[in-house]
Amino acid sequence: MSFLIYLDQNTLSNLRQRKIEESQSDLFRLMKYALKSEQVTVVYSHVTLDEILQISKEEYQQEHIDILTELEAKYIEPLARTLNSHSPEQIWRAHIENKQSNIELGITNLMEVSQLTSRKMSGLPIDESFAEINEKIKSGLDTLIAKCEAQLASIDIKNLDEPLKGYFVYMQSQMDELRAKKASLYAPDIANIQQIGPQPFRDMPEVKALEIKTIQAENVVNAIEETFNVENTSFNITDYFADTPENAVARAYSLMNWAGYYADDFTKTKKGKDRFNASNNDMQHAVSALGVNFLVSDDKNFVKKAKACYAYVECSTVVCEPKEFIDKYCKFA
Numbered sequence: 001m002s003f004l005i006y007l008d009q010n011t012l013s014n015l016r017q018r019k020i021e022e023s024q025s026d027l028f029r030l031m032k033y034a035l036k037s038e039q040v041t042v043v044y045s046h047v048t049l050d051e052i053l054q055i056s057k058e059e060y061q062q063e064h065i066d067i068l069t070e071l072e073a074k075y076i077e078p079l080a081r082t083l084n085s086h087s088p089e090q091i092w093r094a095h096i097e098n099k100q101s102n103i104e105l106g107i108t109n110l111m112e113v114s115q116l117t118s119r120k121m122s123g124l125p126i127d128e129s130f131a132e133i134n135e136k137i138k139s140g141l142d143t144l145i146a147k148c149e150a151q152l153a154s155i156d157i158k159n160l161d162e163p164l165k166g167y168f169v170y171m172q173s174q175m176d177e178l179r180a181k182k183a184s185l186y187a188p189d190i191a192n193i194q195q196i197g198p199q200p201f202r203d204m205p206e207v208k209a210l211e212i213k214t215i216q217a218e219n220v221v222n223a224i225e226e227t228f229n230v231e232n233t234s235f236n237i238t239d240y241f242a243d244t245p246e247n248a249v250a251r252a253y254s255l256m257n258w259a260g261y262y263a264d265d266f267t268k269t270k271k272g273k274d275r276f277n278a279s280n281n282d283m284q285h286a287v288s289a290l291g292v293n294f295l296v297s298d299d300k301n302f303v304k305k306a307k308a309c310y311a312y313v314e315c316s317t318v319v320c321e322p323k324e325f326i327d328k329y330c331k332f333a
Contacts, residue, residue, distance in 0.1 A: 002039060002040065002041045003039055003040050003041070003293040003294065004041050004043050004292040004293045004294070005035065005040055005041070005042050005043065005292065005293060005294045005295075005296060006042075006043050006044070006045075006285075006288065006289035006292045006294065006295045006296070007042065007044070007048075007296050007297075008282075008285050008295070008296070008297040008298075008299065008302065009048065009051045009052075009281075009285075010297065010298045010299055011031075011296050011297055011298050011322055012044070012048065012064060012067060012068070013064065014028045014298065014322075015028055015031065015032050015035075015067050015071075016063045016064065016066075016067050017063075017067070018063060020032070027322055027323060027326060028322065030326050030330075031296075031322055031325065031326055032070075032071075034325075034326065034330045035071050036070075036071065041072075041073075041074055041083075042068070042071040042072070042073040042074070043073060043074050043075070043076050043083065043289075043292060044068060044073050044074075044075060044076065044088075045075070045076045045078065045284075045285070045288035045289075046078050046095070046288070047281055047284040047285050047288055048068075048285075049091070049092060049095045050281065051281055052064045052065070052092075053095070053096070053099065065088050065089060065092050068088035069087060069088045069089060073088055075088070075091045076288060078288070081291075104147075105144060105147050105148065106140060106143040106144045106147055107144060109140055109143075110137065110140035110141065110143075110144055113133065113136045113137055113140050114137055114140075116128060116133045116136075117130065117133050117134075117188070118276075119276055120133070120196070121188075121196055121197070122196075122197055122198065122266060122267055122276065123196055123197020123198065123199070123267050124197075124267060124276060129187075130187040130188050131187040133187065134185055134186065134187035137185060138182050138185060141178060141181075141182045142182070144178070145175055145178050145179065145182075148171070148175060149172075149175055152168060152171060152172055152175075155168060157169065197267055198257065198258040198259075198260070198263070198267065199267075201228075201258050201259065202258070202259060202260045204227075206227050207224075207227055207259055207260075210223055210224070210227060210259075212224065212256075212259055212260065212261045213261065213262070217304065217307045217308040217311050218308070218311035218312075219311075220256065220261055220308045221252040221255060221256065221308055221309070221311075221312040222312070224255045224256065224259045224261070225255065227259075228255065245290055245291075245313045245315065246287045246290060248312065248313045249283075249286055249287050249290055249309045249310070249312075249313055249315075250283055250284075250286075250287055252308065252309045252312045252313070253282075253283040253286055253287075253305055253306075253309055254283065256305050256308060256309075257279065257305075261304075261305065261308070262300075262301035262304045262305055263301075264278070264279035264282060264301070265279075266278075266279035266280075282299070282302050282305075285297075285302075285306075286302075286305070286306045286309050286310075289306075289317060290310070290313070290315055290317065291315060291317060292317055293317065293318065294317070294318050294319075294320065294325065294329065295317055295318070295319045295320075296319075296320060296321070296322055296325050297319070297321065298321055298322055300321070303319050303320065303321055306319040307319045
């Protein structure tokens with residue numbers, strides 16, 4: 001039997017040889033030894049690669065790819081959720097190429113503009129109104145559709161073999177769907193709300209009365225949901241998410257942040273640090289690790305929220321810090 005073990009970014013970073021030597025850490029030296037066991041498969045995700053790409057020095061980026069290579073880590077395909085057998089170096093190069101392609105097509109800009117709504121809802125200082133953000137999103141979609149159609153028009157689809165021909169025909173059909181989605185976009189009608197962000201929700205007497213940090217992990221998300229539903233009887237948050245375990249984890253993580261359950265400081269802005277993006281990455285790590293045997297993190301608050309997320313969706317993934325992983329679970333190493 002092979003144990004699938006997902007490492008979040010801080011744990012992966014601490015396993016680099018240079019970090020082990022600098023810190024003289026026996027903990028991470030032992031952990032690296034355990035992760036090289038034949039009974040272990042280390043796995044990583046697109047979030048891991050995105051966070052490596054945020055590192056300013058290419059030398060340090062390469063150190064992260066080197067440790068993934070040393071551990072013979074396998075990449076989790078984000079849609080199929082299968083393990084890719086290509087080397088971390090190959091996956092990394094493909095990831096960089098895909099990022100560049102997304103920039104050229106306008107996908108990156110569209111994603112950044114789309115995130116402005118979430119940032120504004122979270123209370124961050126965004127100058128644009130919701131209506132202005134909505135118009136920017138529509139403009140970004142126009143650019144994306146135009147560039148995609150130009151690329152498709154340059155391909156002689158008639159002379160392609162199947163299934164490649166079918167793929168491009170399908171891509172052409174998606175352009176009409178994108179236009180339809182663009183036409184249905186509208187800005188949130190919350191112009192009259194005096195204060196947005198999580199604080200008004202946290203200040204509600206019903207939420208304060210929960211004393212959510214005293215609630216058992218397996219009950220905390222349900223308790224927050226029940227309180228939210230009582231106060232918002234006409235709004236069903238699940239209507240806005242497809243019914244999948246991944247979306248349930250994302251929803252649970254967001255609710256805990258908003259309610260103040262070991263919350264990320266995502267409403268704070270610091271020079272050179274994007275805590276909103278970092279919080280979103282943490283949530284995506286929890287989503288990506290869903291269903292593996294172990295999720296190991298050195299972030300105590302993240303561990304608490306991830307445990308609550310997995311209890312909420314009845315997932316057996318064990319969430320623990322590195323020391324607990326070594327002391328309690330490494331009999332197989």
